[in-house]
Amino acid sequence: MKDSKESTGLSRREFIKATGVACAAFFMAGTVPGLLKPALAAEEKEDIKDVLKKFFGDRKIETGHVDLKVPIIAENGAVVPITVTSDLPMTPDNYVKKIYVFAEGNLRPFTASMELTPANGKAELALRIKMRQTSDVRAVVETNTGKLYQGSKPVKVTIGGCGG
Amino acid sequence: MAEVGKIRIKLPQTIKKDEVVSVKALVMHPMETGLRKDKAGKPIPAHYINDVKVYYGNDLISSMEWTTAVSADPFITFYVKADKAAPLKIVYKDNKGGTYEDTVQVNPQ
Numbered sequence: 001m002k003d004s005k006e007s008t009g010l011s012r013r014e015f016i017k018a019t020g021v022a023c024a025a026f027f028m029a030g031t032v033p034g035l036l037k038p039a040l041a042a043e044e045k046e047d048i049k050d051v052l053k054k055f056f057g058d059r060k061i062e063t064g065h066v067d068l069k070v071p072i073i074a075e076n077g078a079v080v081p082i083t084v085t086s087d088l089p090m091t092p093d094n095y096v097k098k099i100y101v102f103a104e105g106n107l108r109p110f111t112a113s114m115e116l117t118p119a120n121g122k123a124e125l126a127l128r129i130k131m132r133q134t135s136d137v138r139a140v141v142e143t144n145t146g147k148l149y150q151g152s153k154p155v156k157v158t159i160g161g162c163g164g
Numbered sequence: 165m166a167e168v169g170k171i172r173i174k175l176p177q178t179i180k181k182d183e184v185v186s187v188k189a190l191v192m193h194p195m196e197t198g199l200r201k202d203k204a205g206k207p208i209p210a211h212y213i214n215d216v217k218v219y220y221g222n223d224l225i226s227s228m229e230w231t232t233a234v235s236a237d238p239f240i241t242f243y244v245k246a247d248k249a250a251p252l253k254i255v256y257k258d259n260k261g262g263t264y265e266d267t268v269q270v271n272p273q
Contacts, residue, residue: 106233108232108233111230111234112230113228113229114226114227115226115228117223117224117225117226119223119244119245120226120243120244120245121184121243122184122243122245124241125241126240127235127239127241128235130233130234
């Protein structure tokens with residue numbers, strides 16, 4: 001393809017480069033340096049059960065009120081677009097306080113979280129995440145009253161985070 | 165990465181008062197994990213956005229915590245209830261002390 005439009009808006013070249021870099025990085029590591037154990041070997045994968053326990057303790061997480069939009073097949077594990085939506089109300093007395101996103105197959109499943117207020121009007125977050133391998137993506141929402149709800153969906157990663 | 169920290173925020177063209185509108189935000193950032201090595205075998209230091217804050221007028225309405233598992237050049241969509249004419253500001257902070265911010269004006273009609 002000889003398309004010479006190089007400088008339209010966000011440079012596509014830059015984007016692809018960055019994506020590739022992230023991709024490679026992810027395959028090799030996938031570690032969150034912000035976590036407290038830098039000595040942890042790269043192969044030591046955190047189990048989603050332990051992660052959920054770390055975040056939520058023994059609190060009950062009900063299924064429902066969380067809708068995940070994910071690709072059935074992700075061609076590039078470095079850029080997997082996901083959307084988390086909750087149908088829970090966003091009124092001053094009753095609202096979704098926080099959304100958590102976990103990619104279960106990653107060495108460090110915790111991916112991102114977002115705190116919300118009623119000023120958001122709607123509990124929805126779309127972002128693009130890195131996935132090392134085919135696995136479930138799980139989202140948990142926490143309400144201001146302390147209730148937890150979750151939903152999960154599988155994503156098949158064909159080029160597993162750039163190598164797997 | 166030549167343009168680290170370049171931000172684009174997009175709102176719908178017309179906004180009605182009290183409408184819940186989508187905010188799309190893109191920031192150029194490598195989101196480097198820190199365990200990758202360069203061609204010479206030297207580790208490339210971690211460089212990623214870990215903190216995002218959204219202000220609407222004077223209020224902090226949302227904040228986010230990110231890890232390296234957020235894709236490079238993070239692109240997010242979230243929602244805001246447009247109940248006033250006020251600036252909407254997004255502030256990104258990375259683990260190396262970089263701060264990047266941009267503001268758009270919300271003008272409900």
